[in-house]
Amino acid sequence: QVQLVQSGAEVKKPGASVKVSCKASGYTFSNYNMHWLRQAPGQGLEWMGIINLGGGDTRYAQEFQGTVTMTRDTSTSIVYMELSSLRSEDTAVYYCARECLKCYYFDYWGQGTLVTVSS
């Protein structure tokens, strides 16, 4: 069965960076896209960007240009999202979510990773 298992909770200071991982299993890794989204406490969902797991191409939402980097390791089926220059407003649960190519919806989600930014 398809599983997306994310790394554990993180506490970071303002200005630092965080790198969250998402290990995929149960399907052919490279045949899909992976997205990253976040949800601030008590808030809705915000899309951050996409990485094509085959070629590694990325596209980021304008709001995150310059601060987010998405990468993947096809040998381990792990996808990474690194967010830099953290601010308190970046405190949120971060999700990876799978998309079949040109499907435009997210059929499987990771369990979420809470990132807390606090001095």
Next chain:
Amino acid sequence: EIVVTQSPDTLSLSPGERATLSCRASQSVTSTYLAWYQQKPGQAPRLLIYGASSRATGIPDRFSGSGSGTDFTLTINRLESEDFAMYYCQQYGGSPPKYTFGQGTKLEIK
């Protein structure tokens, strides 16, 4: 950016009743690019409907989606206790294209 607005913010109903949730986009959305998710506290969202009206794998036929253009609807017939949750609609589009979500509708037990 396409802004998505859901209504109502909160819907209070009893088990067995029908729920009708609305999703309105600020610009026309291709139906292929419209999806609905259910989220329970402490859990990741779960895909319910994609392409505006297609049920995801394992989703009961009590859930149905409809609509086109700027107005879309999620209908849940014969509400069961497990259906009380937050619901989000999601669209893909705009320039540059991006995914945006509505603010959510909380379906609560009356």
